[in-house]
Amino acid sequence: MTLEELERIAAGTKNARAAGGHEVNVCLAAGCLSQHSDALKEALEKEARKASASCRVRGTGCMGLCSAGPLVSVEPGGVLYRNVKPEDAPAIVRSAGGEPLRRLQCSRDQAFFQRQVHIVTENSGKLDPEKIEEYIAADGYKGMIRALTEMTPAAVVQEISRSGLRGRGGAGYPTGLKWGTVAKTDSAVKYVVCNADEGDPGAFMDRSVLESDPQRVLEGMIIAGYAVGASRGYLYVRAEYPLALKRLETAIGEARQLGLLGINICGTAFSFDIEVRIGGGAYVCGEETALIASIEGKRGTPRPRPPYPAQSGIWGMPTLINNVETFASVPAIVRRGAEWYAALGTPKSKGTKVFALSGKVKNNGLIEVPMGMTLREIIFEIGGGVPEGRKFKAVQTGGPSGGCIPEQFLDRPVDYESLRELGSIMGSGGMVVMDDTSCMVNVARFFMEFCMAESCGKCIPCRAGTAQMHEMLTRICDGRATHKDLEMLISLCDMVGATSLCGLGQAAPNPVLSTLRYFQDEYLEHIEAKRCRAGVCECGAAAEVRA
């Protein structure tokens, strides 16, 4: 495969699509699919066959506004329809190319669409994720060919470094630095691993990227393999994501067939292949050393670092581990240049970030915004604010390792440093909005229950500490706690955070610490007045009111 051949495929695909008349696109990502968008697609296809004007029905990836699904778009023209049912099919096909159907139309002028900047999700909802030609027609694999034929591996690492890209799995480690470390190791065998074990509750970014644009992740991994000198890649995917797994297998097969994966890619000396590994539903496997153990077929328990995987990873070999979104950012950076990417975002956090916006917010779904946008803009403009006239209380970022941010900090920009200062973390991108019907002590207990259940049990601070903290939080929620319990809880938070082996235990106290920092009065109310102002906990007075 050369650049010319690639361009020939791209041109052929574009021409065929242009000649095919209007395109009716149906979202076939998990959200809409569970609303039976597959049946909707069949109904549309049936109508399209009957119609006189040419009209083609395609299945695509996620269009973003999942809470309004199933979503359908009609191109050209950019018409978007929401909550579409199979019985709407005749009207949609009839109107394709003419006046849009007002009763189903979802305006693209709203902030939800207008305020986003798409890089990782640029193809999401626009192309058929099971057709590699469509990815190629959207400039896919151009970055890879550029890297392989025009750049040295060192130059690729340089480019990524200059872009300022940082790890999108949550910790924000500079990607270029990580690549450079693996590249410098002297080893004939190295591995590239894509961490798609998206386990944070409230996070579905990786799922959506894998379901909507799997080739992008493969391209990012191949470029990484070239840059660091690896010839084998593993994609570690959650077993809970069967659709993503299926689309990845298809994507890998297609890429191999075109010679974009395999031996001597694009006629160069570089060979690279990717194998999918299915996770087993253990949250701790998102931690890199646990993930490596799992790929080796063992129980996914973490080990102390150093040595870091960059030095000693799978079977003791240097291993580069990045998250799905990080790899998905790479093709655009290589194709369009580091300067272009670095112009987006804030001085320390470049580019864009994908968030899964959910909870008590009007527009639920997947969004991509430049780093540095404020929480208020994300929640109230893009998200449309809190529904049912309720009052905003907090936004939870970073999952069980993150924290809850209250209203007074809504104007802070979203970047790695700001969120850390606020006692939370960027995390992988889950953003769950809470209103005044949520009890913050109860939320802290919810996350502690999660960490307790998911603790692998290898180190005692995490195994026993999370259980003790959960017990104390339960006592507070039930109105059985004293001030002494609260003191003990705080000291346990310090101990578990300081002495746990891996990130799971080290960050497990975060939800408690952040809610204590901003909502201490709620803890005290539970203890002193036996009262839960949100009416969630069954403690003393609240329970009486309900009875």
Add this chain to the structure above:
Amino acid sequence: MSVHAAQPPLPSDDKRWRIVNGTMRRHGHARQALIETLHTVQELFGYLDEEALKFVAASLRVPLSQAYGVATFYHFFSLKPPAQHECHVCMGTACYIKGAAQLLARAEEVLGVKPGETTPNGTASLLAERCMGSCSLAPVTIFDGEVAREASAKQVQERLERWLAHDA
């Protein structure tokens, strides 16, 4: 000597064992194929029984304790046969703050079992899930693979009662 000469015999002439063998062969019967192979077994048989664990462990030359350790470490593997019906209640953050705990409590009440358990007659299992990644549809409940968006406790109750009634 070929690798296959040392392989244990298939547990039965059930054709599914050949597919299990195929997975192991694809990985050259290497030890690291353990998780992949257990996935294949669970996909074909619905769960991992003692016989399957012994067969896979012997084929990959992994101590039985390690196979059992892996099978019990990962939530996805089940050592018990699946029930006739399965109800999954998502307990992810978005579902939780939208009332998933009430849905789970109602399901426990109707079925008379705790999460992770099956009704004594094997009709239905109740499972609390970490996060299904369908947060936009919260709270999410899955009845036999079918996703119910924004489910209410009443809907959950009706659905489960129907399962129980059919069995009677």
